Amino acid sequence: MRTGYKVALYGAVLAIVFGGTWAAGAATGTPRTPPSHSGEAAHQEEAVHGGHDQAPSKLPPGLSVSDNGYTLRLDTTKSLAFHIEGPDGEPVTKFAVEHEKRLHLITVRRDGENFQHVHPEMAPDGTWTVPLTFPAAGSYRIFADFKPEAGPKTTLGADVQVPGDYRPRAHEDSRTFTVDGYEVTLDGELDVNEPSTVTATVTKDGKQVTDLQDYLGAKGHLVALRNEDLAYLHVHPEQGDRVRFAVEVPTAGRYRLFLDFRHDNTVRTAEFTLTTHEEGGHGH
Numbered sequence: 001m002r003t004g005y006k007v008a009l010y011g012a013v014l015a016i017v018f019g020g021t022w023a024a025g026a027a028t029g030t031p032r033t034p035p036s037h038s039g040e041a042a043h044q045e046e047a048v049h050g051g052h053d054q055a056p057s058k059l060p061p062g063l064s065v066s067d068n069g070y071t072l073r074l075d076t077t078k079s080l081a082f083h084i085e086g087p088d089g090e091p092v093t094k095f096a097v098e099h100e101k102r103l104h105l106i107t108v109r110r111d112g113e114n115f116q117h118v119h120p121e122m123a124p125d126g127t128w129t130v131p132l133t134f135p136a137a138g139s140y141r142i143f144a145d146f147k148p149e150a151g152p153k154t155t156l157g158a159d160v161q162v163p164g165d166y167r168p169r170a171h172e173d174s175r176t177f178t179v180d181g182y183e184v185t186l187d188g189e190l191d192v193n194e195p196s197t198v199t200a201t202v203t204k205d206g207k208q209v210t211d212l213q214d215y216l217g218a219k220g221h222l223v224a225l226r227n228e229d230l231a232y233l234h235v236h237p238e239q240g241d242r243v244r245f246a247v248e249v250p251t252a253g254r255y256r257l258f259l260d261f262r263h264d265n266t267v268r269t270a271e272f273t274l275t276t277h278e279e280g281g282h283g284h
């Protein structure tokens with residue numbers, strides 16, 4: 001099962017086994033370093049030969065099944081199982097702890113619905129498993145967010161298809177979300193190409209909840225995804241009592257944000273939709 005992957009590394013088809021009540025389709029890998037030429041190829045080539053340092057195109061994380069030499073290999077014969085294939089073609093078994101876990105698994109339907117954030121367990125051979133059910137039909141993005149001990153922080157993504165009647169939902173901008181009687185509000189603007197700060201406020205029965213518990217080493221955990229392609233953004237929790245995060249937004253447009261917060265020993269998720277702040281606008 002572990003041979004032949006090197007041939008498949010570049011833009012090959014990710015083989016997924018069908019099984020269970022939901023089935024997986026095939027996700028196509030994209031080249032690891034897509035060309036960044038924008039119609040000025042000759043000029044850029046000249047620049048390279050002229051000795052200028054032409055930085056490779058660096059896309060946001062989560063758009064590729066293979067990046068930084070690491071490849072996400074899904075196996076859905078039982079529950080959700082996968083391994084991370086390293087640059088040597090072997091499953092990676094040594095991961096650094098980030099936000100208290102060695103690997104974070106995020107699943108979300110392609111329309112930005114049905115977000116789940118779970119923490120699989122790894123067998124000694126590098127196989128990760130997690131019991132996971134998808135609540136509705138559709139195409140789901142699976143993100144594995146990890147840092148190998150021997151490599152850089154990496155987020156890989158692959159799709160899983162859940163058969164059935166799929167009715168995608170469009171999202172309007174929304175800054176408040178109610179879950180289990182908790183009303184969560186997100187303040188702050190998303191600015192393009194500079195760190196933006198967003199702050200969440202949780203209230204219950206009209207009163208602010210001031211005793212939120214730590215979750216994954218902070219007062220909450222935020223995942224931000226670009227609406228159109230589910231690019232996975234860099235988000236950093238900020239220290240302090242507030243539920244506050246720095247978000248790096250690469251392009252103008254709409255984003256889906258998912259906040260996991262913990263209170264009374266239960267983790268709940270609030271979701272928001274924000275459009276980037278217009279430059280020179282008066283939208284505050």
Ligand SMILES: [Cu+2]
Nearest residue numbers: 101104105118
């Ligand atoms: Cu996690």
